[in-house]
Structure formats: structure tokens, C-alpha cells
Amino acid sequence: MTLEELEKATNNFDQRHEIGSGGHGTVYKGILPDLHAVAIKKPKMATQRDIDEFLNEVAILSQINHKNVVKLYGCCLETKVPLLVYEFISNGTLRDHLHVQGPISLSWDDRLRIATETARSLAYLHSATLIPIIHGDIKPANILMDDTLTTKIADFGTSRYIPLDQSGLTTTVQGTLGYLDPVYLHTGRLTEKSDVYSFGVMLIELMTRKKPFDYMAIEDIILVEHFATLFAEGNLSQILDPQIMNEGGNIIEEIAGIAVACIKLRREERPTMRQVELRLQVAQSSKGFEANVNIVVDSSLPRDERIKEGLTSRQYSMEEEYMLSGRYPR
Known part of the structure; x- marks a missing residue:
């Protein structure tokens, strides 16, 4: 997915779209042009460790198909650390x-x-x-x-x-x-x-x-x-x-x-x-x-x-x- 597409989906990663934050990144709710809701994970930093962990998550989630594991829809490779796009889970943790x-x-x-x-x-x-x-x-x-x-x-x-x-x-x-x-x-x-x-x-x-x-x-x-x-x-x-x-x-x-x-x-x-x-x-x-x-x-x-x-x-x-x-x- 393109960076422009994800920026539009989150209103340039507006804080009001933020739905979660952890040690590895901030998660935003985004609305794609087809009105499909997604969760977009954006890294907090751009260290080599962050890059490795995001790529590792792409590699692993792309191999998994289970109803009790969150689905990875895609990623954006235009940034130093990839942005990950998941299915949007609406009810918290x-x-x-x-x-x-x-x-x-x-x-x-x-x-x-x-x-x-x-x-x-x-x-x-x-x-x-x-x-x-x-x-x-x-x-x-x-x-x-x-x-x-x-x-x-x-x-x-x-x-x-x-x-x-x-x-x-x-x-x-x-x-x-x-x-x-x-x-x-x-x-x-x-x-x-x-x-x-x-x-x-x-x-x-x-x-x-x-x-x-x-x-x-x-x-x-x-x-x-x-x-x-x-x-x-x-x-x-x-x-x-x-x-x-x-x-x-x-x-x-x-x-x-x-x-x-x-x-x-x-x-x-x-x-x-x-x-x-x-x-x-x-x-x-x-x-x-x-x-x-x-x-x-x-x-x-x-x-x-x-x-x-x-x-x-x-x-x-x-x-x-x-x-x-x-x-x-x-």
C-alpha cells in the first residue's frame, strides 16, 4: 500500500485516530477508499532493531491463517520502517x-x-x-x-x-x-x-x-x-x-x-x-x-x-x- 493512501486513511496520522500504543509502535484506525476499516501500525523510531522487528512481523503473519490470530492485510515499504496494515478489531484488548x-x-x-x-x-x-x-x-x-x-x-x-x-x-x-x-x-x-x-x-x-x-x-x-x-x-x-x-x-x-x-x-x-x-x-x-x-x-x-x-x-x-x-x- 502507498504512503499517500495510508495518510489519507488516517488524516495524516492524526492523534484522534490513535487506538493503541506500545513499545514497538503506535496503532491508528484508518478508513480506506472502499470504506474498509483497518488498523495501521506506525513505528515510534527507526532503529535497525525496529526495522528487523517490523519485517519479522510481516514474514510471520503472512504465514498464518487462523481465526484467532489478527490478519495482516498489507504493508507500506515507502518509509524507512515498514507500516503494517491489519484487520481492524473494534473492541479493545x-x-x-x-x-x-x-x-x-x-x-x-x-x-x-x-x-x-x-x-x-x-x-x-x-x-x-x-x-x-x-x-x-x-x-x-x-x-x-x-x-x-x-x-x-x-x-x-x-x-x-x-x-x-x-x-x-x-x-x-x-x-x-x-x-x-x-x-x-x-x-x-x-x-x-x-x-x-x-x-x-x-x-x-x-x-x-x-x-x-x-x-x-x-x-x-x-x-x-x-x-x-x-x-x-x-x-x-x-x-x-x-x-x-x-x-x-x-x-x-x-x-x-x-x-x-x-x-x-x-x-x-x-x-x-x-x-x-x-x-x-x-x-x-x-x-x-x-x-x-x-x-x-x-x-x-x-x-x-x-x-x-x-x-x-x-x-x-x-x-x-x-x-x-x-x-x-x-
């Missing part, structure tokens, strides 16, 4: 809808559906694309909502391809503190399990309505550690959003167990996103039928070790996973 004033936020059913849609799209990125893709910055601010509160994952500037013959790659640490995988933060080694950790933090945020970066400053303990400790002690009511306590029913502990599994310190003990997606679907479907599960508790571990590792209470056999997955066409 998950952060906007979750952290509202007052005691009532998104319903429990909406939160579970949003979590499942996010897990499904991450599972797609990790295992269904030609080359596996790691998002690298999963958080509520990067989950867009349309008018029906359908999930659209956005902001792929820090995303990376993982070569098929490798399990991860070493790169400069990028992302958002509070959601970053501690292993990635300390080693620079980015893997699919880095997205799993970030998703686990987001799931805890959905259950508590507490922001991980704010929580540490208030409580002098990070949110994920406190959540895992209370889960192991059976005291989740101390940290859960009261609305969830009222609406969640008998699957609260199962969903909490999924979150705790995702934030385990040892990457090899975290589930895959496909497993997370399946467990979320099974947990929700348990409202209509009894799921056949085996309770597995390793009582040989000291209690402190169980808290540290964030052991979950449920495991499924491969046969059960196969049978259950057949209920949910992909």
Missing part, C-alpha cells in the same frame, strides 16, 4: 475488559472461552504451521477482542521461527516482565515452553484479576509463586477474584491446576499448548458430562517441593487424550 472498575468483570464462561481460544491459537502456531512459531509476548494487552469477544492474538514483533531440527533458539531477551519465562529471562533460550509459561501467567490473571507486575510491588511476592503456594495449600479462595468464586463452580481447581502446570520452573515438566488446549476443553465440558480422570498425587515429595514445582492433581492417559480430542474438530 483483554486487559481493557478484564481490569475494569468495580467488582464485576468478564464472566467466568467468557474468561474460560478466551483462554481456550488463546491456547488453541498458540497450539496452532507451535505445531500446525509450516515452521513452528513462538509468539514471545503473550499477555492480555496483546489479546484483541472483537464485538463478540472473540480472541485475536496480535503483536508478533518479538515472535520467532523455530527451525524444524531445533527445539529452540538463543536470542536477545524481549517481552514483558511478569509474563516472561524465568528460564528464557536468565538464559536467552526461547522455546515453545516460554509461551506456555506466559499463558499460565495470563490464566492466573484471568482467575485473580491481579496484574503480575503490580502484584509484586504490593505484596512483595510475585503473583505466580503466591498462586502456586495457595493452590498447594488448598487456599485459593485467598487470591481468586470473588466473581470467579461465585461463578466458577466445581472446575475452579482444575483450571487452577492447568495454570500451575504451565508455570513450573522446569520447562520439561510444563505441558504443551496442545495439551493445555485439550485440558481446558475437557474441564469446560465436565459441566455436561463426567470426565474420566485419574487423580495422581506424588505424596513422596516434601510439601515444600510440591509447592515449588507446582504439581497438578490430574493426569490423562494417552488413550483418554485421543478419545477426548475426537470431540473437538480442529
Whole structure:
């Protein structure tokens, strides 16, 4: 697309057209000549890093076709850093809808559906694309909502391809503190399990309505550690959003167990996103039928070790996973 076309669409990038701003650029709403609404991402700076990240986002999004991932319509190459043009998502971000004033936020059913849609799209990125893709910055601010509160994952500037013959790659640490995988933060080694950790933090945020970066400053303990400790002690009511306590029913502990599994310190003990997606679907479907599960508790571990590792209470056999997955066409 031409720069002139995009300038006309945004009235020369008038501030009144601004709909969002982040570390990588400012997003404007634009109206194309055919009256089609689009979102246009304009870089804040023109460093080589900015150029690389915008080109990286073009390369990655052009390979993705998923209903829960924002679509890239085109780009403008007439500027030093490309301008990116996306589908316009009209209803803000998950952060906007979750952290509202007052005691009532998104319903429990909406939160579970949003979590499942996010897990499904991450599972797609990790295992269904030609080359596996790691998002690298999963958080509520990067989950867009349309008018029906359908999930659209956005902001792929820090995303990376993982070569098929490798399990991860070493790169400069990028992302958002509070959601970053501690292993990635300390080693620079980015893997699919880095997205799993970030998703686990987001799931805890959905259950508590507490922001991980704010929580540490208030409580002098990070949110994920406190959540895992209370889960192991059976005291989740101390940290859960009261609305969830009222609406969640008998699957609260199962969903909490999924979150705790995702934030385990040892990457090899975290589930895959496909497993997370399946467990979320099974947990929700348990409202209509009894799921056949085996309770597995390793009582040989000291209690402190169980808290540290964030052991979950449920495991499924491969046969059960196969049978259950057949209920949910992909």
C-alpha cells in the first residue's frame, strides 16, 4: 500500500485516530477508499532493531491463517520502517475488559472461552504451521477482542521461527516482565515452553484479576509463586477474584491446576499448548458430562517441593487424550 493512501486513511496520522500504543509502535484506525476499516501500525523510531522487528512481523503473519490470530492485510515499504496494515478489531484488548472498575468483570464462561481460544491459537502456531512459531509476548494487552469477544492474538514483533531440527533458539531477551519465562529471562533460550509459561501467567490473571507486575510491588511476592503456594495449600479462595468464586463452580481447581502446570520452573515438566488446549476443553465440558480422570498425587515429595514445582492433581492417559480430542474438530 502507498504512503499517500495510508495518510489519507488516517488524516495524516492524526492523534484522534490513535487506538493503541506500545513499545514497538503506535496503532491508528484508518478508513480506506472502499470504506474498509483497518488498523495501521506506525513505528515510534527507526532503529535497525525496529526495522528487523517490523519485517519479522510481516514474514510471520503472512504465514498464518487462523481465526484467532489478527490478519495482516498489507504493508507500506515507502518509509524507512515498514507500516503494517491489519484487520481492524473494534473492541479493545483483554486487559481493557478484564481490569475494569468495580467488582464485576468478564464472566467466568467468557474468561474460560478466551483462554481456550488463546491456547488453541498458540497450539496452532507451535505445531500446525509450516515452521513452528513462538509468539514471545503473550499477555492480555496483546489479546484483541472483537464485538463478540472473540480472541485475536496480535503483536508478533518479538515472535520467532523455530527451525524444524531445533527445539529452540538463543536470542536477545524481549517481552514483558511478569509474563516472561524465568528460564528464557536468565538464559536467552526461547522455546515453545516460554509461551506456555506466559499463558499460565495470563490464566492466573484471568482467575485473580491481579496484574503480575503490580502484584509484586504490593505484596512483595510475585503473583505466580503466591498462586502456586495457595493452590498447594488448598487456599485459593485467598487470591481468586470473588466473581470467579461465585461463578466458577466445581472446575475452579482444575483450571487452577492447568495454570500451575504451565508455570513450573522446569520447562520439561510444563505441558504443551496442545495439551493445555485439550485440558481446558475437557474441564469446560465436565459441566455436561463426567470426565474420566485419574487423580495422581506424588505424596513422596516434601510439601515444600510440591509447592515449588507446582504439581497438578490430574493426569490423562494417552488413550483418554485421543478419545477426548475426537470431540473437538480442529
